[in-house]
Amino acid sequence: MSNDFDYITVNKVVIQGGGIICLQSYENDDMCVMPPAAIKKVTLYNKYAHKTTLLITNVTLADITVSLLGTIWAVDMMGHLYSSKPKLNGSNLYEKLETQAYALKWSYQRATEQTPVCIIGEDSDLWIATFEGMLIHYDGESFTSFTGIKRPIRFKKVNGDYFLMGYACQLMQYKNKQWHAMTFDLSIASDTPINDVTYANGQLLAVSNLGLILRQQPDNVFAITMRTPNIPWFSCDTLNGTVYLAGGSKGAYKLPKPESNNVSEVALIKKGYFVAVKVLDRKVVFLQASTTSANFVCYLPSEQRQWILVST
């Protein structure tokens, strides 16, 4: 049945217990305003991967997150919040919404009339950012709205803090129970997208698909440390002090460690089309652009078989 779709993409991976929770979208070249989505769990064994479908929806799921208690939370682009536990009230914003739960006791409810883009947090301390610029907090009972950033790209937990980043040079940090906007050096154009943030060697590092790598300076301002005009950086993450980067059609890269002699260049580690990178359970997972079958790529730096393709 999944052959009915031209593209099946893994859009996000999150760790939960011994498995990897994947968010997938199903698309066709034609007539598909609203790509359906699936949440799956993939367990990696020595020689094979076992995959279980958890939930399917006919509206696009914008993002998923997993709380410390293991609850999977998701938001769809029509404004519904989903939980893998039966705690939400089932209220509906769109009469044609269809869901199919294969495992776990899923529930959903209406959360906002804006367009949710990303989600992060814990069961009673959950944050949703909307495309229109609102930050919605869910305390397990009710929703409260705050001003966020317009056109956000992603939430990420880095070095213990939540970050929200987006287009037009926007980055916020959640510290001391408040969201703070972070500042950028004046040489950085105000329309520069901030695609991802990571923490390496005692410093915050941000990347942009305009081909910029930025570092937070001692005065907390982000400044450009490297320009790579031909490589669009979609994402970055850190394993053992090494920063891995997804460079779109230019491949997978890593940053040289500070002690290396050649710190002004990035090193290509694999050719491919990679639009996200995430370190999970000592594995570096690279997500590919529009794949026809839902695969992701796993890089295991210390193993003999370093690069494997995992089917989901």
Add this chain to the structure above:
Amino acid sequence: MGYITYPRTSGSKKDIKRAQAILVLIEQLLLSFDPNNLSLLLTLITRIGWANLPPALRHKLLQLLYYDLFRRINARKVEDAKAHRNTVNMMTKALVDVAFTISNKIPSNEAELSLHERLTASGHWAVSLGQKVNPVHYSQDLLIFDNGIHVILNAGMSRGKYGTDRQKEIRTAARLYDTDTLQTLKVAHKKGMLVTLNLLADYIIKGNTDMGYDLEVIPKNLMEYCSVRYEVLKLIKPFNSYNQSAHANNLSQQKIHGGKNISFAFYLTTLIRESALSFWVEDSQTRGTECRFLTIQLIIIARKIITQRLEPTLLAWSEEIESALIEFFTTVRVKRVADRSPRLYCQKEAEVLAACIKQELLQHPLCSNESMPILKSCPIAMPNIAIKLPNLESSENEYIEFL
């Protein structure tokens, strides 16, 4: 101490003097043809500030030029047909230039008018658009002036404003227009009353390594013309024709696609003609990719339609797409030009590109056999959301080495 202000005269003295000189020359030329008088007249025409003339004088002058003098010169019986044709053609070009100069002065609140409407709106002459019987994508258009002048509109990188290979254009026209239009076109050509005009000639810029168009200054109303759209769409790199992309998608061994192919018709495959251009956007729904941004935009439009229970017209819907695309180009799409740092599109560039794609959307139903008035409720603008869910079973798979 006070000072006295004088009422402004309508028009500068210099231009009125030129106008009077032109009137004298027209009178002389109407009596007897003198090539020197004509070349003097044509020189004066290029130098005159038409906006500075009192309206009545301007109108009188233009009527004499366009109708009386043009007809008289055209009807001269001369032995050297080739020279005669060149003379008429020279005058045709001068008159077309004047018509365009004056139409550019039409107030900005009428900027939405298409070119032939703007030309007519000046009030001096009537201009119509040649109706195609066999529309082919991105082909030339034809302006027909009521004094017999025909202007084939095309667009390209050639710097010359007026093309020289009119035979080629006529061959193309033969495939597009009905026999009557074709007949008048041929007559106009024979008499020297046909010119081919490069609509983008004034907007060409030359970079260090290549030539391009200055997107920021191309007027949006030029997007009405197929040939202009073709040139502008080509600026969105990478682009390709729908045919090519369909072919690429059928490659069975291909595991990774360079990107998803978004047609200008935005998922409306039923309306996509095979020759339609399309451009690539990155990936599907992963954070920070172009396709995800467009999906969010389309869903916002769809949700607005659903929740407000609207029945959108094709025009209303294409306007929503236009604003979404302006945001796409200014927020997400990276413009890469050789030898320069990558950047996002600026507002004006984005507006021109989005206006161009909107026109494409509006043209699709016009080009197809279905008649779909752009102001009537349009079923294709309704979002298709109730899609069948994929059926997904649990399974186990061995790893494959990623090479």
